[in-house]
Amino acid sequence: MANEKIIQDAKEKLLAAATRLFAEKGFAGVSIRQLGEAAGVNSAMISYYYGGKEGLYEAVLTTQYERLLGKFEAIADLKAPVEEKIRQYAEVIRLNHTAEQPLMARLIQGELTSPTACMEKVVRNYTSRIARIVSGIVQQGVEAGEFRQDIPPIFATLALAGMLNFYFILREATRAIVPIFSVGDAEFVEAALKIYLKGMGRD
Amino acid sequence: MANEKIIQDAKEKLLAAATRLFAEKGFAGVSIRQLGEAAGVNSAMISYYYGGKEGLYEAVLTTQYERLLGKFEAIADLKAPVEEKIRQYAEVIRLNHTAEQPLMARLIQGELTSPTACMEKVVRNYTSRIARIVSGIVQQGVEAGEFRQDIPPIFATLALAGMLNFYFILREATRAIVPIFSVGDAEFVEAALKIYLKGMGRD
DNA sequence: GTCTATATTGCGATAGAC
DNA sequence: GTCTATCGCAATATAGAC
Numbered sequence: 001m002a003n004e005k006i007i008q009d010a011k012e013k014l015l016a017a018a019t020r021l022f023a024e025k026g027f028a029g030v031s032i033r034q035l036g037e038a039a040g041v042n043s044a045m046i047s048y049y050y051g052g053k054e055g056l057y058e059a060v061l062t063t064q065y066e067r068l069l070g071k072f073e074a075i076a077d078l079k080a081p082v083e084e085k086i087r088q089y090a091e092v093i094r095l096n097h098t099a100e101q102p103l104m105a106r107l108i109q110g111e112l113t114s115p116t117a118c119m120e121k122v123v124r125n126y127t128s129r130i131a132r133i134v135s136g137i138v139q140q141g142v143e144a145g146e147f148r149q150d151i152p153p154i155f156a157t158l159a160l161a162g163m164l165n166f167y168f169i170l171r172e173a174t175r176a177i178v179p180i181f182s183v184g185d186a187e188f189v190e191a192a193l194k195i196y197l198k199g200m201g202r203d
Numbered sequence: 204m205a206n207e208k209i210i211q212d213a214k215e216k217l218l219a220a221a222t223r224l225f226a227e228k229g230f231a232g233v234s235i236r237q238l239g240e241a242a243g244v245n246s247a248m249i250s251y252y253y254g255g256k257e258g259l260y261e262a263v264l265t266t267q268y269e270r271l272l273g274k275f276e277a278i279a280d281l282k283a284p285v286e287e288k289i290r291q292y293a294e295v296i297r298l299n300h301t302a303e304q305p306l307m308a309r310l311i312q313g314e315l316t317s318p319t320a321c322m323e324k325v326v327r328n329y330t331s332r333i334a335r336i337v338s339g340i341v342q343q344g345v346e347a348g349e350f351r352q353d354i355p356p357i358f359a360t361l362a363l364a365g366m367l368n369f370y371f372i373l374r375e376a377t378r379a380i381v382p383i384f385s386v387g388d389a390e391f392v393e394a395a396l397k398i399y400l401k402g403m404g405r406d
Numbered sequence: 407g408t409c410t411a412t413a414t415t416g417c418g419a420t421a422g423a424c
Numbered sequence: 425g426t427c428t429a430t431c432g433c434a435a436t437a438t439a440g441a442c
Contacts, residue, residue, distance in 0.1 A: 010426090026229060026231060028231035028232045029231045031416075031417060031418080032417080032418060032419085033416090033417085033418090041426090042425095042426060042427055042428090043418090043419095044419080044420075044426075044427065044428090045425080045426075045427090046418090046419095047418080047419060047420070048425075052418075052419075053418065053419090110313075111376075112372055112373065112376045115376050120376075123376055123377070124376070127373065127376065127377050128377060131373075150397070151394045151397060151398065152394065155390070155391050155394040155395070156398065158366075158369065158370045158373065158391065159366045159394070159395045159398050159399075161369060161373075162365040162366040162367070162368065162369025162370055162395075163362045163365040163366050163369075164365070165365065165369055166361065166364060166366075166368055166369045167361045167362070167365055169315060170315065170330065170334075170361065170364075173314075173315045173318055173323075173326055173327070173330065174326070174327045174330050187358070191354045191355065191359070192358070192362045192365075194353070194354060195354065195359065195398075195399065195402035195403055196362075196398065196402060197402075198401065198402045198404070199397070199398035199399060199402025199403075200398060200402075201401070213407085213408090234434075234435060234436080235435080235436065235437085236435085236436095244408090245407095245409055245410090246436090246437095247408075247409065247410085247437080247438075248407085248408075248409090249436095249437095250436080250437060250438075251407075251408085255436075255437075256436070256437090
C-alpha cells in the first residue's frame with residue numbers, strides 16, 4: 001500500500017540521516033531536533049518509530065554491523081586460497097571507509113573507541129562475531145601451511161584489522177592538512193598487505 | 204606562596220579530573236558540574252581558569268599529546284639499532300594503554316576517531332608531528348639496510364601504529380565479555396612485533 | 407579566588423489536536 | 425501518522441556577594 005511506503009520512507013529517511021549525523025558528531029553531539037530536520041521528518045517521529053533517540057541509535061548501529069558482518073561471512077565461505085581471502089578482506093575494509101559508506105565506518109569506530117553505555121552489548125556482540133570469522137580465515141592459512149604457526153590466529157587477526165582500520169581512522173582525522181595521505185588508499189593497503197603476508201609467511 | 208600553591212592545586216585537580224571524565228564519557232558526555240564535583244572544585248572555576256569547558260578540554264588534550272610526543276622524541280634520539288627503537292616504541296604504546304594512564308589513551312583515540320570541531324587543529328598538529336618522528340625511526344631502518352626499501356616509511360609507520368593501537372582500542376571496548384583478550388597485552392605486542400619485523404625485513 | 411544564585415538556552419519526550 | 429505546543433530538566437556561563 002502507498003501508506004506503508006510513506007511510513008517506510010519516513011523511517012528510512014530517519015535512519016539514513018541518523019547514520020550520517022551520529023557518525024559525524026557522536027551520539028551525545030546530535031539532538032533529536034537536528035535528526036528530524038536532516039531527515040525532513042518531524043522530530044516527534046523518532047519516539048514514535050524508534051522509541052526515542054537511543055532506539056534510533058541502536059537501529060543505526062545494528063544495521064551497519066549486520067551489513068559488515070555479512071560481507072565478512074561471504075569471504076570466509078569462499079573456496080579460495082587464504083591469501084585471496086585476506087586480500088578481499090582488506091578490500092572490504094578499504095571500500096567500507098571510502099566509496100561505500102565512509103561515515104558508517106566512523107560510526108562503528110567511534111562506538112568502538114568509547115562505547116555508549118547502553119550500546120556496549122551490541123558492540124561486544126558484533127565485534128566478537130567479526131573477530132571470530134576473520135580469525136577463521138587466518139586459521140585456514142595456518143592449517144594449509146601457508147601461515148606461520150607460532151602466532152595465535154586471533155592475534156594475527158587483530159594485527160591485520162589494526163593495520164588497515166587505523167590508517168583510515170587517522171586519514172579521516174587528519175586529511176587535507178597532513179601530506180601523508182596524498183599517495184592514496186589503495187597504495188597503503190597494498191603496502192600493508194606486503195608487510196602482513198611476508199610477516200605471516202611460514203618460511 | 205601558599206596561595207599560588209592552592210591555585211595550582213585547583214587548576215591541576217580540575218585538569219586531572221577532566222582527563223579521566225572526558226576519557227570515559229567524551230566531551231559532550233560530561234557536564235561542568237560533574238567536572239567540578241569530581242575535582243572537588245566549584246564548577247564556576249572552570250570558566251575562571253580555562254575560559255570554559257572547551258578550554259579545559261583543550262588543556263587536557265594538549266597536556267597528554269605533549270607527554271606522548273616527548274616519549275617518542277626520546278626514543279628517536281637514542282643511539283640504538285632500529286629494532287630496539289621499534290620495540291621501545293611498542294612498549295610506550297602498551298604502557299600508555301595500560302599501566303600509566305589507560306584513560307588518556309582512550310581520550311586521544313576518541314578525538315582521533317571523531318574530532319571535536321574546535322579541536323581539529325590540535326589533533327592534526329600533534330598527529331602529524333608524531334607520525335613524522337616515528338617515520339624517521341623507520342627511515343633509519345631502511346637506510347641501515349635492515350628494513351625493506353619498497354615500502355614508503357610513512358606507510359610502514361602507520362601499519363605499525365595501527366597494529367598496536369587498534370588492539371588496545373578493541374580490548375577496551377570488549378574486555379570481560381570476549382575471551383580474546385585473556386592471554387595478555389605483552390603477548391599480543393610480542394606477536395605483532397614478530398609479524399612486523401619479519402614483514403619489514405630486507406631479505 | 408571562591409561560591410551562590412540565576413539567566414539563558416537547549417535538551418528529550420509526550421499529550422493532544424488533526 | 426503527523427505536527428504543534430509544551431513540560432520538566434539539565435546544560436553552560438556569569439553577575440555579584442564574600
